[in-house]
Amino acid sequence: MESILDLKNFNVTYVNKHKSVYAVKDISFKIHKGDSLGIVGESGSGKSTLAMALLRLLPERSTKISGVAEFIGRDLTKLSEEELKKIRWNELSVVFQKSMNSLSPVHRIGTQVEDIYKVHHPKATKKEIFDRISSLLELVNLSGRVYNLYPHELSGGMLQRVSIAISLIHNPKLLVMDEATTALDVVTQGQILDEVLKMEKDLDMTRIMITHDMSVVATSCNKVAIMYAGELMEIGYVKDVLKEPLHPYTKGLLSSFPSLKGDKLKLEGIGGFLPDLSKLYDGCVFAPRCKYATDKCRRDKPAKLEMKDGRNLSCHLYGGEE
Numbered sequence: 001m002e003s004i005l006d007l008k009n010f011n012v013t014y015v016n017k018h019k020s021v022y023a024v025k026d027i028s029f030k031i032h033k034g035d036s037l038g039i040v041g042e043s044g045s046g047k048s049t050l051a052m053a054l055l056r057l058l059p060e061r062s063t064k065i066s067g068v069a070e071f072i073g074r075d076l077t078k079l080s081e082e083e084l085k086k087i088r089w090n091e092l093s094v095v096f097q098k099s100m101n102s103l104s105p106v107h108r109i110g111t112q113v114e115d116i117y118k119v120h121h122p123k124a125t126k127k128e129i130f131d132r133i134s135s136l137l138e139l140v141n142l143s144g145r146v147y148n149l150y151p152h153e154l155s156g157g158m159l160q161r162v163s164i165a166i167s168l169i170h171n172p173k174l175l176v177m178d179e180a181t182t183a184l185d186v187v188t189q190g191q192i193l194d195e196v197l198k199m200e201k202d203l204d205m206t207r208i209m210i211t212h213d214m215s216v217v218a219t220s221c222n223k224v225a226i227m228y229a230g231e232l233m234e235i236g237y238v239k240d241v242l243k244e245p246l247h248p249y250t251k252g253l254l255s256s257f258p259s260l261k262g263d264k265l266k267l268e269g270i271g272g273f274l275p276d277l278s279k280l281y282d283g284c285v286f287a288p289r290c291k292y293a294t295d296k297c298r299r300d301k302p303a304k305l306e307m308k309d310g311r312n313l314s315c316h317l318y319g320g321e322e
């Protein structure tokens with residue numbers, strides 16, 4: 001299977017005058033063509049930092065990135081700004097929660113989308129551009145009427161659909177959605193997710209979905225990565241991880257979400273707080289909040305374990321020595 005993104009020992013540190021914040025630490029995983037990877041973890045666990053660093057959208061002066069991020073054979077961390085410009089939108093695209101706010105209020109939707117299309121297709125004819133944009137609007141279930149409207153004439157859900165349409169304008173190989181549907185009501189969110197799933201099949205696309213919402217992962221992803229304090233706790237197929245979580249943090253996270261089906265269970269949550277990310281810790285970063293933690297967990301970093309179902313895990317409870 002073709003590898004789309006291969007992260008090896010990827011680190012992101014915010015550096016300012018007074019301190020360093022170790023926001024992403026030693027993350028390694030691989031995703032293949034057609035995968036849809038949900039990245040979950042509580043607020044501040046480094047999900048957005050990871051996505052922004054992959055897209056090289058963080059200011060170089062105040063961030064330090066190390067490790068390898070191989071995107072279809074090219075290391076994103078090593079590309080020049082010129083090379084990145086060619087890849088962004090074209091092959092690697094992103095939709096943020098607030099993407100819709102970047103639309104200009106004084107230009108019609110169609111004109112704005114046309115301008116973006118022309119950046120990579122300067123020689124396209126009027127008809128080509130119109131056809132491409134009309135088909136994109138259709139893909140995200142917006143009527144052709146939207147072409148001539150201004151942003152203030154659309155609802156939040158419609159605007160976010162426009163942002164998704166723009167992100168798909170050049171058929172990217174990898175689409176990163178960072179809380180892209182979080183601000184929308186559940187019905188609109190559900191509709192957009194259904195459309196994204198359909199599009200993915202049509203366009204042969206791979207997706208990374210950053211979210212707080214486990215139900216979004218359950219319904220729209222085949223793989224899930226659980227992050228905590230900048231580190232990867234567990235990654236595997238959704239069908240395995242959600243059914244039988246192994247890492248105590250994953251277990252805690254799952255028991256913090258209510259289930260719509262099945263018996264009413266008491267939501268447990270996880271006691272304590274995220275650690276201070278400006279410090280580096282010995283041992284497992286989750287140990288202070290883990291009810292199973294032993295002296296070994298507090299002392300030694302857990303090894304990265306590969307389980308039988310293709311799952312990767314960082315936890316002393318399942319063995320392994322560094």
Ligand SMILES: Nc1ncnc2c1ncn2[C@@H]1O[C@H](COP(=O)(O)OP(=O)(O)OP(=O)(O)O)[C@@H](O)[C@H]1O
Pocket residue numbers: 014021023041042043044045046047048049050277
């Ligand atoms: N520019 C910055 N300078 C210093 N630290 C930062 C900066 N941006 C983010 N951080 C810190 O990096 C850590 C990770 O933040 P990040 O936004 O990536 O987490 P997240 O998991 O995406 O959170 P959320 O779900 O709330 O968006 C946090 O501790 C945050 O305070």
